[in-house]
Amino acid sequence: MIFGIAAVIPALFFVVGVLRDRRRLANAVWLGVTLVLLLLWLLFRAAALEGRAEVAAGYAFAVVLVGLGLVLPVALIANGVLMLKREGFKLANLLSLLAGLAIFGVGFAFAFATARTGPLVDAVIGALLVVAAYVAFLFVSLLLYSVVYGSVGRRSGFDAIVVLGAGLIGDRVPPLLANRLDRALRLYRREVGAGREPLVVVSGGQGSDEAVPEAVAMRDYLVRRGVPEEAVVLEDRATTTRQNLGYSAELLAERGRSGRAVAVTNNFHVFRAAVLARGLRLRMQIIGAPTAWYFLPSAFLREFVALLAQNPVAHVVTCGLLVAGHLVLALT
Structure with missing residues (x-):
């Protein structure tokens, strides 16, 4: 019984934390503590x-x-x-x-x-x-x-859509990045269908093994699929997720887009990007795109190490x- 009662306390912290800001690392810890206490309660109850x-x-x-x-x-x-x-x-x-x-x-x-x-x-x-x-x-x-x-969270009603870059193959968009762009494309079409005109910021610099900046390849990908070129803003300096978010926010501020913004990345990368956005004090939530199944275990482990760091x-x-x-x- 004591473990069941004790689980109520971290559960309350979890609920309050989620209501205040879903991007808090502490929310994950409170969720874990709640589940551990509930598991102990179930085990002792079963043993009795x-x-x-x-x-x-x-x-x-x-x-x-x-x-x-x-x-x-x-x-x-x-x-x-x-x-x-x-x-x-x-x-x-x-x-x-x-x-x-x-x-x-x-x-x-x-x-x-x-x-x-x-x-x-x-x-x-x-x-x-x-x-x-x-x-x-x-x-x-x-x-x-x-x-x-x-x-959970909002899926529409955005003034801006930021797409976080990933590595190119020469000047070609690989499947991992294509998934992000396709998710952003669906969001853009939904907003246009609802009468809004969101800006799409494509963010990514040029790596040593890339023929063009990631942002250029990302823009071309979206334009070929019907997004007007004037609706796409290039951010071609970023080399890290923190820079992706920070530089994109600066470009949006310069254009007077201070409303709701969403960043699109792959599902394994969503929470760390959200934590970084919160650390930068950005009013930006993160939405995930699907990832090949075999890529997920290593990707989640990499994100976990980055969060620990x-x-x-x-x-x-x-x-x-x-x-x-x-x-x-x-x-x-």
Whole structure:
């Protein structure tokens, strides 16, 4: 009962946070804490019951353990191999493979710790497991809230549509970027159909391996599909998501477009872009475009690492406190 009551508090913080600003990182944490407390409540409630409910809870727990300890890492490793075959050998494409190997490593560490190797070794391995649990909690919380964020919010009534750039192949728009542009195109047509005349800002500079700035290729893509050239504004300096958002906002302000704006990116990138927009104090929400299924695991992992990197001190301090508490309990 106590866990069920305790879950109400973070749930209230979550609801208030979402109502105040959906782009808050804290919303994901409150959602995660709420779900953990609810899970604990369900487990203790099932354990208190007799007969089938307890057996069912035991089977469910076993299924979760097998899924997390075996099925998930195998799936991540398989996805990593597929990413390398289709996208080439890059660090970003190795993330799902490395995550799968890391989960196997955590499992082996847990098995080693249960072999009664001594209090000191058990304490050290336990500390590593505590850090792994903290990272897993954050990842699941951010993943779930990314889905929530991408599923709610306004879908029309925009004065401006910003399309965030992605890498070109020479001067050609690849599928990843085409998905963003197609989503922006649908939004533009919906707004025009409702009697509005939104500006479309295409944002992206030129990389060393690109024949033209991303913004130029993006503009040409939209114009060929019926968007008037005068309705498209080029932002061809940005090389990061923060610059995409900031420079685009400046261009809109110069043109007197201070109303509702939306930025379009891929679904895996939505929440981090929203956090960055909030940090820049922009009145801009983010909408996601679909992404090839095999690309999602590595993409979500990359976004997760980037979100962690925004607050490294907070995460290091939190991990340090958790590990210190574990060591005190384990060694005493």
